[in-house]
Structures are given as C-alpha cells and as structure tokens.
Amino acid sequence: RQRGRLGASSYLVMPSMDWRGLVRCYLLRDAAGPLDPAGSWLPASASASFHFVLGGSSTYASSGQLRAYGPEAFVAGPSSHAVATHSTSPLSTVSVVLWPGVLHHFGLLNTSALADESVTAHSAGLPGLGWLVERMAHAGPEAAVRALEDGLRALLRRHEGRRLSPSFHVADAGRLVALLREEGPRAAAAHAGISLRQFQRRFQLQFGTTPKECQRLARFDRFLVLARTRGVVRGQLADLALELGYYDQSHLHNEFKRFAGFTPLALPRYASGSAPGAWVFRATGPVIRPF
Numbered sequence: 001r002q003r004g005r006l007g008a009s010s011y012l013v014m015p016s017m018d019w020r021g022l023v024r025c026y027l028l029r030d031a032a033g034p035l036d037p038a039g040s041w042l043p044a045s046a047s048a049s050f051h052f053v054l055g056g057s058s059t060y061a062s063s064g065q066l067r068a069y070g071p072e073a074f075v076a077g078p079s080s081h082a083v084a085t086h087s088t089s090p091l092s093t094v095s096v097v098l099w100p101g102v103l104h105h106f107g108l109l110n111t112s113a114l115a116d117e118s119v120t121a122h123s124a125g126l127p128g129l130g131w132l133v134e135r136m137a138h139a140g141p142e143a144a145v146r147a148l149e150d151g152l153r154a155l156l157r158r159h160e161g162r163r164l165s166p167s168f169h170v171a172d173a174g175r176l177v178a179l180l181r182e183e184g185p186r187a188a189a190a191h192a193g194i195s196l197r198q199f200q201r202r203f204q205l206q207f208g209t210t211p212k213e214c215q216r217l218a219r220f221d222r223f224l225v226l227a228r229t230r231g232v233v234r235g236q237l238a239d240l241a242l243e244l245g246y247y248d249q250s251h252l253h254n255e256f257k258r259f260a261g262f263t264p265l266a267l268p269r270y271a272s273g274s275a276p277g278a279w280v281f282r283a284t285g286p287v288i289r290p291f
C-alpha cells in the first residue's frame with residue numbers, strides 16, 4: 001500500500017467492510033503541478049458526496065457558481081448533468097462518494113433539496129464535517145481514510161436521533177436502482193409494494209432524483225461498466241445502445257454527452273487523464289490504488 005503524504009498523485013480507495021453499504025469509494029487527489037486552464041467535467045451521478053478541499057480552490061458551475069476555497073468541507077447532492085469545474089494549483093482534496101439514497105443517515109432529511117447543488121457543510125447543517133479538514137491536511141492516504149471513517153462514524157452517532165425513517169432501506173436500494181434501469185419506475189414501484197405516485201414522491205425525497213432521472217443515470221453507469229470491459233468501438237455503439245435500452249445510437253450519444261460532458265468516443269482519452277471526475281471511468285479495486 002502507498003504511504004506518506006499524498007504528493008502529486010491521486011488515489012481511489014475502497015471503504016472498509018463496515019462502510020460498504022453507505023460509501024461507494026473515497027477519492028484522494030493532490031495536484032502539485034499546473035492544472036488544465038480550460039477546466040474539466042464532473043460527470044452526472046445519482047450519488048451524493050462530501051468534499052473536503054484541503055488546499056487550493058475549485059469553481060463548480062451547477063445551478064449557480066460555487067467557489068470552493070480550502071480548507072473547507074462541502075456537501076454535493078445528486079447531479080442530473082455534467083458540471084464544469086476550474087481549479088487552482090496546488091490543489092488537495094478528499095471526497096466521499098456515497099451510494100444513492102443514503103444521505104439521510106447523516107442527518108440530511110431531504111436529499112432532493114440538494115439536487116444539482118454544492119453547498120458548504122455548515123450551510124447544509126453538517127458543521128461537524130469541518131473539523132475533519134484539519135485532521136486530514138497532513139496525513140498520508142491510509143491515515144486520511146482512517147480519520148475520515150472515524151469522523152463519519154461520529155457524525156452518524158450525532159445524528160442518530162434525527163434520521164429520516166427511510167422509505168427504502170439500504171439493502172434494497174441497489175435492487176430498486178437495478179429495476180429502474182432494466183424495467184422502469186412501474187416495476188420498481190411494484191417491487192416496493194406501493195403505488196407509482198407514492199413511489200415517485202418517496203423516491204425523490206430520499207434519493208434526490210426522480211425515478212425516471214435515476215433510471216437514465218443508472219443506464220449511463222451501466223454503459224461505463226460495459227465500456228470498461230469491452231472497450232468503446234465506433235462500429236459497436238449502435239448494438240450497445242440497443243442492449244442498454246436506448247432508442248438508437250443517437251439517443252446514447254446525446255444522453256452520454258449530457259451526463260459526461262463529452263462524447264462516448266472520447267471516453268478512453270478522458271479516462272486516462274487526471275481530471276477530478278475521471279475516477280468514474282476506471283475500474284475500482286479492494287485497496288488503495290493510484291490512478
């Protein structure tokens with residue numbers, strides 16, 4: 001495993017076993033050299049996340065414009081489109097990417113209020129995230145993750161009494177998202193045992209996106225999985241589009257560009273770069289690994 005301070009590198013880190021129901025992965029990034037003056041894209045996602053800017057600054061252009069100066073902690077809700085970012089160097093950040101539908105565990109009762117938004121942790125009602133910035137500022141990757149998980153555990157305990165009673169439990173959330181991707185909102189509502197209207201209302205409150213939007217994002221995620229295993233070949237995109245439930249290749253192209261910020265054929269080049277959102281386009285592993 002990699003040790004020491006982060007240095008000019010980035011790490012994708014899988015959470016420890018007791019966190020894997022809530023946390024998808026951790027991202028640790030330290031860019032000491034020049035950054036792309038044209039900026040980069042953060043892809044759309046059904047996941048909410050916590051971001052810790054330890055040094056440097058980033059601008060996120062979503063529904064408004066958030067200038068994120070370090071040291072500071074931020075909360076980002078699910079996003080329905082790619083978000084342009086511009087960063088200054090040296091930039092040091094740590095991010096916690098959550099699984100869809102679990103933000104209420106940390107005391108945020110209405111995930112839909114954060115859809116397509118990034119706000120400071122204090123503004124979101126989670127000032128306890130702020131003290132983690134100092135603890136992680138001079139730590140190596142493993143020490144930073146240990147401090148992060150200790151802090152998140154304390155946050156869960158602090159908000160235990162005010163958690164929303166979820167309509168959909170963590171263990172069933174993944175199955176619902178898979179049903180949405182493969183069969184649509186009606187099948188997912190039937191699986192949940194409630195009417196379509198009730199399902200739409202409860203789902204948006206907990207997940208922060210409508211079931212239809214989540215279906216589109218889940219289809220986008222599935223395309224990324226297949227693209228990693230099969231590669232992106234111009235002549236095969238039409239067949240892949242039909243396999244995933246898109247109307248045709250043009251539908252896939254337009255959806256992908258909305259969610260990623262670039263076209264499917266640019267995926268291999270973007271995945272090999274160092275932009276902050278590029279982790280989405282790479283396979284993950286069980287231990288700390290540089291990318």
